Amino acid sequence: SLPTIYAITPTYKRLVQKADLTRMSNTLLHVANLHWIVVEDSENKTSLVGDLLKKTGLNYTHLNIPETKKLTSRGSRQRNLALKWLRDNFSVNDSNEGVVYFADDDNTYSLELFDEMRYTKKVSVWPVGFTGQMRFGSCKVDELGKVSGWVVLFDPNRPFAVDMAGFAINLKLILTKSKVTFRLFNIAAGRQETTFLGDLVTLSDLEPKAANCTKVLVWHTRTSAPPNILSLGDPNIES
Ligand code: UDP
Ligand code: MN
DSSP: OOOEEEEEEEOOOTTTHHHHHHHHHHHHTTTTSSEEEEEOOSOOHHHHHHHHHHOOEEEEEEEOOOOOOOOTTHHHHHHHHHHHHHHHOTTTTOOEEEEHHHHTTOEEOOOOOOOHTTTTSSSOOOOOTOTTTEEEEEEEEETTTTTTEEEEEEESTTTOOOOGGGGGEEEHHHHHTOOOOOOOSSOOOOHHHHHHHHOOOGGGOOOOOOOOTTTTOOOOOOOOOOOOOOOOTTTSOOO
């Protein structure tokens, strides 16, 4: 059977949250064998997220954990809780295959992307549109088909200069390397991905996807609240 894709999505209360999660769930409904792990950055689980998840018909797990301080990488605490959930619920000895993907709630995902990541052996990588002030950020692939570096503006010498949306990890690797998490403190801006991946693999382990990193299949889009918003109508109506 198809390996399961575990898509991990941190989410928090913002004006566009329901629109973002609606759009994202409509994408995920087209993906076979997908389990959506949605982690709310909140003291309590909200009914906005809970009801939405229930109605999608997707396989999902709904978790929550609030942010404690202002962290350099928003969503890290939530992603770590999802990693803990995977480690608590699966064992390396299980026969089921899986792949783990960090999927923010406001990005744009092509359906092809999920086909590309599904058979990841260790860690697969691919280009990401609109990341780091670029049309797209990408991976360099040498003549042997191995990832040799990165085409990015910000510090291309980072060992893994890839956006959170630009890689996926085999579930067994997450389970084997059971201590690896996103660092919450003492981590410079823009280093969350490279530090995390550095704890999991070396460059030679990387599997380039999306036609040797020549296709853009995911975009780091950002949704912004419409300006000058007015709240008319019944305040109890969810939006
Ligand atoms: N996020 C969160 N708590 C926060 C800020 C962000 O859980 O305080 C989530 C957000 O919903 C998204 C991810 O973390 O899934 C990345 O946040 P955002 O999209 O705001 O970051 P950007 O795209 O601007 O880097
Ligand atoms: Mn975003």
